[in-house]
Amino acid sequence: MDYLMQFGIIIGISFFGTFLNSIIPLPVPGSVWGMIVMFILLCFKVIKLEQVEKAADFLLSIMTVMFVPVGAGLITSYGAIKSEIFKIFGVIIISTVISFFITGKVAQFIINMQKGGRK
């Protein structure tokens, strides 16, 4: 029963997020609206951690499995991307490495600067 109610809260907020997605003309997915709403409700203690924690941890732990059907959907779009497959991999690898490098360097620079300031 506990689990069911926790799921109920999460589904309710997801539903509200989908509603926000349809009335606000921004390309923000309903799931992200829902996440923002949930975070705000937690911060203002409208929802307590214990009221959603169990169901949320369960959902997050099985999340990887949820991607299998989407990934397998590649067979339906393979024909469309076959000719560009090497370019696609090139883009993925290069952009990942650059983003990794930039994020870390910028963070390290700011952290070191803050430490220097405190001295």
Added chain:
Amino acid sequence: MYSEIYNNLFTNGLFGILLTIAAFKIGLVINKKTKLVICNPLLIAIIVVIVFLVITGIKYEDYYIGGEMFQFMLTPATVAFAIPLYRQMSILRKNLWAILISVFCGCLSCTMTIFILSKIWNISDVVFYGLMPKSVTLAIALGITEELGGLSGVTCVGVVVSGIIGAAFVTVFSKIFKIDNKIALGLSVGTATHAIGTSRAIQLDELVGAMGSLSIVIAGVMTVVIVPIVSSFY
């Protein structure tokens, strides 16, 4: 006779659910046995499902009747991300500016790189839209692709491959790029290689893992804002 059995068995959702779970179990077992990062459970599970469908000749649409159940759960699972974010509020507050600025730079550099390379290599629109959100966690990435009208299959490959790069090369990158601060390294892993990279980082160090999971969510939200702006120029 044959088609009647086929319809009964394979066009009801149970088959799709069963195949998905079984494929994932195979992925987990192979990953545990080989201990290779390249043998990512998700990657293996996707391959198993594809190979199974190709060999048996069962249509993807029929598999998807059950498979859709899992995809449906992605929205509530994304909402659930608010919980770990809330739990890490104290780390977030302490390093607020370092986190916000570096994650923003990471997301922007990622989308700009994809934009520039796609222009140079003349990549088609639907593929470009599918690639744009590829560094964020799949639940959010798929939402973005859907909003843009890109190919979700491409997004999936992009997200999984990025994640595996992160999981495989965290320590190598940290040495080559001289990112030795644990907070900075965690932010890099989470921003560039989301949950798959972070799951490996957690095994290395708890602080790196915590920063990683924090930046997954923040990078996700920032990318939601950045991607439509950058792709409007394509």
